Amino acid sequence: MNITIVAGARPNFMKIAPIIEAIKEKKEGGYDINYRLVHTGQHYDKNLSGTFFEELNIPLPDSNLEVKSGTQAEQTGAIMIGFENELKQNPCDLVIVVGDVTSTMACTIVAKKAHIKVAHVEAGIRSGDMKMPEEINRMVTDSVTDYFFTTSTHANDNLRKNGIPKSRIFFVGNVMIDTLLKNEHRLKQPSIWQTLGLFKKKYLVMTLHRPSNVDQEHELKKLITQIVDLGKDFPIIFPVHPRTQKLLKNLNLNFKNLIYVDPLGYLEFNYLVKHALAVITDSGGITEETTVMNVPCITLRDSTERPETCVIGTNMLVGNDSEKIKNAFKILNSGNWKKGKIPELWDGKAAKRIVNHITTAQG
Structure with missing residues (x-):
């Protein structure tokens, strides 16, 4: 065969x-x-x-x-x-x-x-x-x-x-979880950990790449500005997707706690995710990994093709609704984020x- x-x-x-x-x-x-x-x-x-x-x-x-x-x-x-x-x-x-x-x-x-x-x-x-x-x-x-x-x-x-x-x-x-579970013990601390002086559960990770979030410069600027303000007590590590990088050049978003980094390899990125206080993303796959690693996940989308990450896991959908984003950070900062479970199989x-x-x- x-x-x-x-x-x-x-x-x-x-x-x-x-x-x-x-x-x-x-x-x-x-x-x-x-x-x-x-x-x-x-x-x-x-x-x-x-x-x-x-x-x-x-x-x-x-x-x-x-x-x-x-x-x-x-x-x-x-x-x-x-x-x-x-x-x-x-x-x-x-x-x-x-x-x-x-x-x-x-x-x-x-x-x-x-x-x-x-x-x-x-x-x-x-x-x-x-x-x-x-x-x-x-x-x-x-x-x-x-x-x-x-x-x-x-x-x-x-x-x-x-x-x-x-x-x-x-x-x-879920084959993606096959890979995560096999490699979890191999996750590797990226060099930026020491350079930035990061501590476990004392930083946020953010990823953005979907057209609905990044294609309109005004909306992208508004979204990032709110997240940076709500997460002002923590460094926000932002591995920038190539298509997002082009858009950000025009926005001049220079915030003290917003740290742009190049896309990371699998082992380094998931090390950051595992030890983050929370992840802010518009990715579908990352919501699966945060669910298995029991990391709070704020998803900047109105819908998801992975509802089990919300129903069973640690994911919360907020879209780009400023009130929902604010409420998610309120729950996160209170320490009352839902405790997720791992989906069947x-x-x-x-x-x-x-x-x-x-x-x-x-x-």
Whole structure:
């Protein structure tokens, strides 16, 4: 059995690492299974992709499509052309896509048109926000996928409502948490810890990258100014995404407690998250990691495709509503943030379940 695994952007690398490991274990156990790793090049900055291969012990890709930046349409087109050629030269029995980035959708379409079955890891999650490119990617991918591997019962419900038969839905858990649990003991203190004189639970971490938060300069300035003011008693560590960095140059936001840093590798970033008083973010994946590490998380979005992080975990949605943001900080500063629990099957064994299901289904 030959499998092609697709990765394109930073969140993908955390998800493919345990899948590759599970495939290797299956092969060592005598099963005839091989994989080929294709990196689309959607994220090509070393801090956004390169370091992940080293830190998470992921083999170098067998192929890199090197699509790099561009509009949504330009990236999608370039990925599809590159991946079509990849599959012609290297036929396979199954394509595995993960998450909800442009590469996920584009490679799924190409595979299905080539009559190759597709397994979608992290299938069925929905935010209900059609302004998010990721939401469209999820919906398109799930409309043609063959095997749906889900992280939660919420995702199962979404798929069933869309008419997906129960026999094609596999509730396996969360591969991103597989990676976190395996590497938690390896988390590495970044150099800025000493440089800035940081102390555990005495600083905040902030990440921003979604167009709804960063594309309007006035709104971005207003949002950051409020967060800096509410968090004035603490340093706010802000690893800046490349697309956000371009926008910030025009805003001249110089606050004493707001500290810009370059994007960090997986081990260093999660060290900061684990020991932070709280995380302020608009990322979906980070809300999963904060839930497992029991770190308060303030999410600057009106909806989430990961409701379990709010219902069960440590996450609170505030959007960019100034009153909700203020209230979240009030709860945080009072020490009364909710105590989260770890969602069902987020136990570090999701990838093994996925590979077991795939090998059973394929025979």
